[in-house]
Amino acid sequence: MPDTPDIADRHDAVCVIGAGASGLAAIKNLREAGFEVDCYERETSVGGAWNWRHDRSPVYAGTHLITSRPLTEFPDFPMPDTWPDYPDHKMVLSYLERYSAHFGLESDVWFGTEVVSVAPTGDGRWNVTTQSTGGGSSRVQRYAGVVVANGHNWSAARPEIPGDFRGQVIHSAQYKDPAQLRNRKVLVIGGGNTGCDIAVEAAQQATMVWHSTRRGYWYAPKYVFGRPADQVNARRIPLRLRQWLYRKAVGFTAGDLTRYGVPAPDHQPYESHPTVNSQLPYYLGHGRITAVPDVTEFDGGSVVLADGRRIEPDLVITATGYRPRFEFLAPELLDTAEDGRPDLHLHAFARKHPTLAVVGLVQADFGLFPLAHWQSVAVARWLRLRVTDPERATAVQQKESTRPVASWSKRRVVPTERHWFEVDHGDYLRAVEGLLREMETAA
């Protein structure tokens, strides 16, 4: 891009894209590291995915946390200890709003402003083009670093099912209210947390519910031994033992679900993203939910299943997840493969661009906020180190780049798009801790 006087140089300031949970943590931690921050948010308020007012928010009326409060809160800003174990989405939003107000983060956020493009200038800095959400004139500003926190749960991934269907097909992103299910015959596709939640809500509202999953999953209960199940299991013990504990927890509560026609899991616990739902087995047992295999095609008024059966729902909800999207970045900046999967060190640092990072692009058996917090601490300290001690920064970078993926990413997961960013929280936090220590000795 030619150097024109139109580009406002923000010197050492860092640009943060998105004011959801990850973006807010990034602002706070960059500021603590001494940076000036400009954050761009396309909506008019904070909260990102958790703000149900936002048109890109995936939350539905019944959304609750899947991991309990202590495993979800930011490590330096606890949720009130009087809150329930599993707060709902409105509480989570109010928590993010309080976090933002407490640390005065909003003064750095430009609301109603979309990032159109982020382009490297060649000297480690970035030209960031922004415009008002939905149009208007654009503006280019130059930053010393860019932290992308645009979320990965807003661009719906829809399954390609051949044939025509006479009924209604919606993605779970369009499901907001149980009233949409009332007195209808509903097919829910997907065995993730959203799919199971919607199947359960359908069991309470609809006349008939089918739940289609491609494989069997380990549906963990929300409580075991009178405690939130994740608190029982978040221990410093080897993965194999945790897997054993998980199998036991499932065995003691719901037990073997194959008796309801649910396929047996083809993998060990933690090899797929944990699905936590105590009510799914309950409604399977009460005959309110019928487990069915994969959908192969639509045929007029009916849906054809993998075992040749035909069912006739009038509403199909595909709870088939979301795809990460970075349309403002050229794919090679994040080493994005053909299939759309970016390749980042620790799922955060761009490999060829030391001043570009993504925060919040991980999936764990744990809440995202603590991981996003520590990621943004690492990013902030890294950017700071590049300013204060460039030589050491280079040394740290060389050492980090030789770190094998296996040292921080769990090797075995079910090889689907859903698990591109799946990590074990313990392994992952240890890896980030290692990086922080590395930079510490440098300081």
Place this chain on the structure above:
Amino acid sequence: MLRYEDWTDPVPAAEREVVSLTEDARTDRPPLLFVPGLGHGAWAFAETWLPRAAARGFAAHALTPRPDGDLRAQVHDVVQVAASLPRQAVLVGQGAGALVVAYAMGRYPVRAAVLAAPVMDGWPTLGAALRANPFGTLPALFGGRLRLNRRQLFGPEMPAEDAQRFLERIVARPRRELVTHDPAPRPVGDPPVLVVGSPDDRVVPRTSLDRTATRYGSAPLLFPGMGHELMLDVTWADPIEAIVDWLEKELES
């Protein structure tokens, strides 16, 4: 970073008494949270430092520690109350409350912190207590009550009846961890920290005060003639005025 104890065995919620003075608070100033020491409650600040800080434009709060709470529970309560305030808070801890503040700083990024007559080193403090008040201290070593006396806590100018009134309110049952605890963690967010104390404090030895101040990168601010109870002694106004002066200067920069 890996806080297994907090994940698997979170501190249960408890009723927390918080005394607040917020009417004269200026919106551009952070709230202050006072954390009392062993056997004290919010009352220790309620009539002295709290109104004085409020008069100078700060929202001022004081917390009473939960009964029989261990250090972990006390730190939890301080962080919970701090996070419940509308803006990033300044923590002011006195005595063993300063130790709680030092630990809380490892958790919560304070705007600033003040450690007043901080009981940070367990063994030297125990030694000083045994020298100054052997018969009041010994029973506490075996799980009994710690009986503090007037000479130990207050300066010579403190009227006997006032001292007696305060001593009656102090119900101190120290836990072993007050002596055996690990060194306090490094504060998160690199906040400014002020250490205040008295060279005539009979609870916190001067060497310990200097060591704490050095750890936080400064020298202690001293109020000669005062006892350990900086917020209750006769000249209680001097330290709080100095603390607020320091705070105003730090907030400007």
